[in-house]
Amino acid sequence: xxxxxxxxxxxxxxxxxxxxxxLVCRARTTSxxxxxxxxxxNGSLAVAPQRAEYASHSATFEIGEVAQVGSENYTCAYxxxxxxxxxxxxxxxxxxxxxxxxxPPPHIGPAGNYRTFIRGETVEVRCTAPVAPGNSxxxxxxxxxxxxxxxxxxxxxxxxxxFNVTGLRYKFAAVHYACGxxxxxxxxxxxxxxxxxxxxxxxxPLVRPFLYLDGVPRLYxxxxxxxxx
Numbered sequence: 001x002x003x004x005x006x007x008x009x010x011x012x013x014x015x016x017x018x019x020x021x022x023l024v025c026r027a028r029t030t031s032x033x034x035x036x037x038x039x040x041x042n043g044s045l046a047v048a049p050q051r052a053e054y055a056s057h058s059a060t061f062e063i064g065e066v067a068q069v070g071s072e073n074y075t076c077a078y079x080x081x082x083x084x085x086x087x088x089x090x091x092x093x094x095x096x097x098x099x100x101x102x103x104p105p106p107h108i109g110p111a112g113n114y115r116t117f118i119r120g121e122t123v124e125v126r127c128t129a130p131v132a133p134g135n136s137x138x139x140x141x142x143x144x145x146x147x148x149x150x151x152x153x154x155x156x157x158x159x160x161x162x163f164n165v166t167g168l169r170y171k172f173a174a175v176h177y178a179c180g181x182x183x184x185x186x187x188x189x190x191x192x193x194x195x196x197x198x199x200x201x202x203x204x205p206l207v208r209p210f211l212y213l214d215g216v217p218r219l220y221x222x223x224x225x226x227x228x229x
Contacts, residue, residue, distance in 0.1 A: 002090035003027045003036070005076045008060055014098040014186040018065050021097060025076035026058040027089070034078040036061075039091070041073040052078070071098045103183040103192035104130050106138075110200070111162055123200055127179035128160035129192070136181050137189070140165075143176035143197060165200070175200045 008022040015021055025036045036059035037049040050059040061076075073094040079086045111124035127138045138161035139148035152161035165177070176197040182189040 001028045003076055003078055003092045005038075005074060005092040005095045007095075012186070012188055014100045014188075015066055016100055016102045016190045017067060017069055018102065021063040021066050023061050023063075023074060023076075023095065023097075024058055025061065025078065025092065026056075027052070027078050032080050033057075034080040034089075036076060036078045039075050039077070041075075041094070046074060066097075066099050069099050069101055071096055073097075098186075100186065100190070102190060103133065103181070103185070105193040106130065106160075106179055106181055106195045108177060108179045108195040108198045110198070123165040125163045125165055125177055125179075125198070125200075126160050127163070127181065127195065129181050132157050132159050133181055133183040133192075136183060138163075138181045139179060139191070141178045141180070141194065143178070148180075 004026050006024055006026075008024050023038060025038060027034060027036075033052040033054065034057075035049050035051050038046040038061040040046050046063060047061050050061065052059055059078075073096050075091040075094050077089050077091045079088040081087075106127050106129045108125060108127050111126045125140065127140065129136070129138075134156045136154055136158070138152045138154060140150040140152075140163045141147075142149050150163050150165075152163060154161050161181075163179075176199055178194045178197045180192045180194045182191050184190075
């Protein structure tokens with residue numbers, strides 16, 4: 001009996017370039033834990049075969065960061081060993097997967113004219129989309145993080161969002177930020193390509209000076225000049 005192939009959870013009409021694709025191949029009936037394989041439209045293996053998950057008669061395949069824009073059909077099948085030979089099922093009905101381009105990247109930069117800031121200051125960072133994306137969420141990322149560190153929702157017609165970055169540490173180095181935004185495409189929010197990063201240089205406050213008398217301390221007469229360094 002041929003298996004059934006479908007998306008793991010949320011059913012989406014299209015995936016954006018760079019997203020992960022998770023497909024589930026499920027056998028209708030089987031008395032053993034078979035092996036499953038996921039096939040591309042040309043018959044080649046999409047990923048390595050997997051054994052069925054215990055007591056579920058299914059296997060989940062993940063294709064990380066799909067890169068090819070367009071539509072491709074996938075099918076799956078399963079097999080089990082009987083008397084030393086592989087007995088294969090029919091292939092599932094094809095599942096069409098559409099991959100689309102992400103919206104173009106925004107621009108990021110400090111809201112003011114400076115890129116060097118003192119420890120403890122608040123920095124305003126502005127993310128600007130090339131075109132108004134409609135109702136959208138702007139996202140701010142710090143270098144080395146996969147998840148956004150801040151989000152701002154804007155109404156249709158707005159081109160940009162401003163983020164207040166606080167807690168700058170004393171590093172004498174640059175902190176790098178990037179941003180993105182979402183656009184409504186194919187009945188879902190699709191995140192744009194991330195912007196190029198911007199460097200925010202953080203420096204410590206200037207060390208307080210010392211004030212002292214020039215020479216050996218002594219008593220001075222009224223009106224006598226005193227030299228202070």
